Amino acid sequence: MKMRMALSAGVYLWFLILILIPAITMVEGALSHGVNGFFAQVLQPEAVSALRLSFLITALTLLINLPLGVITALLIARRSFPGWQVVNAVVDLPFALSPVIAGLALLLVYGPNTLLGAFLQNHGVKVMFALPGMVLATLLVTFPLVVRELVPLLRQLGLRQEEAAWTLGASAWRTFWLVTLPRIRFGLGYSAVLTIARALGEFGAVLVVSGNLVGVTQTATLYVYQATENNDLQAADAVSTVLALVSFVILILMQVFKGRGEGRIS
């Protein structure tokens, strides 16, 4: 009993030091000049543009990675093409790779001094140090999230209900929409939320490919980093607090999806 109390106290203390005190300090810093001061910081043109860019990249990433992840997960889970084992292994690569290196890899392929990069630039497509490159970098680091969540789920669910739908005359397409998608919706929701969290918080990969141009290619996290460097802690705290609030909502959504997903697996 004493042992357990000591352990719980230890966990609470650690939680306090690690999460609660820094979080409170950050919010306190953001509000050090009052609520108006906080809004003044958040509404600065550079901050607004950075936050807007972060949300835009996140939305685009979600839009591309969700369908792509579902298709990849279906192919891997159903072992429906030769070499699925290879794809299954490679999917995890972004997890193992430091985001900075992922960004660098993109730069080496699409940078202005490379063959492909120069070719694209000559045709009016600027990939690096622009939105496409930043979305590409975010796509790269978030790609495993949907796949890794859905492959085990799909394997666990099996193919019986889909086969039942086929024998009832439903095409592969209709079967996906009417049977498969509803059954994986909570897993998909969970991985979407994970993707949002990861995309919003991405720093390393985006730093390498963005060029960090204020008001153009500066995301919220890059803005916070820059402000900290410039010793403008109030600006850093304000934007950080916005990101933290979003994270809090994400956390709640994650719990919702996780709980429902576990309760309704059939």
Add this chain to the structure above:
Amino acid sequence: MTIQVTNLVKRFASGTAALQDVSFSVREGEMIGLLGPSGSGKTTLLRMIAGLDRQTAGEIRIRGQVVDNLPAQRRGVGFVFQNYALFQHMTVFSNIAFGLRVKRLGKREIQDRVMRLLRLVRLEGYEDRYPHQLSGGQAQRVALARALAPEPSVLLLDEPFAAVDTKIRKELRRWVRQIHDEIGITSIFVTHDQEEALEIADRVLVMHQGRVEQFATPQEVWERPLSPFVAGFLGDVNEGAATVRDRQVRLWGHTFPAGEFADGERVRVFVRPSDIELGPAAPDAVPAQVREAVWAGERTQVRVQLADQSTLQVSLPSDRSVDLTPGQSVSMCIRKFQIFAEA
């Protein structure tokens, strides 16, 4: 012929053969029991007829049409899965209506047909339930109604009663047979339970190691098994081996006529427990000694020992007035037997 299977072969990527040269045909309106131990290839065969698996070689015809290149969607075959595979996120109504909505039938027609099917499977009032709110037997009936909804010409059932408890099982299988007769469909069901197959099938297809061992009426399969496997698989059996001498087989103190087998051939003899009769000890009869007698309702299972120390299982109607106390001497008479060449 509603279903015609010709020289069907299925080999898996690993090289193991699941089916080897399977041929048979099913007449319109028949109910066929696919019987065999697990791993004998019966589910594989069923899935290939449905178009869920593809054969390595051979041909399948449904109502005269070669269906080998038709996907499952276009074979017009209803399938009831072993664990029902009901759509868990849909109500009973939506489950049954699925095949009709896919066909894009009108709302009214769907409503009418689903209600008619619910009446048929005696689940009126259950249309708004979800599968997890149903008992095993109810889920089974929903699965059946769902498979029947698009009015398939052929109904395939994979171990349809395996997940239902024994008591409901007997009731359910007679009822499935009744529905089969009522709507005049052709059906094939897979089972490893010989009692199930013998009771409701018009003909039984016995499978073993990917081959058809016998395809005949339940009575014929029971009374005239074509192979040692069939003789041994359908119910309990006493088995012995001997060599033919003077056109006779001597075993268990009995003399069996050797029939087609020549002197010197090794043969296996099969006798069902219910084909052995016991009586009071008599000087001119084969003597035996009761070892054990287990009363099981209508019948009593007796183990007797013979003069040559071998033991036999006997199944007697419990009302026989024979003293079955262990150690008691009795006389034994074998009414029916089967002889096969030793493999």
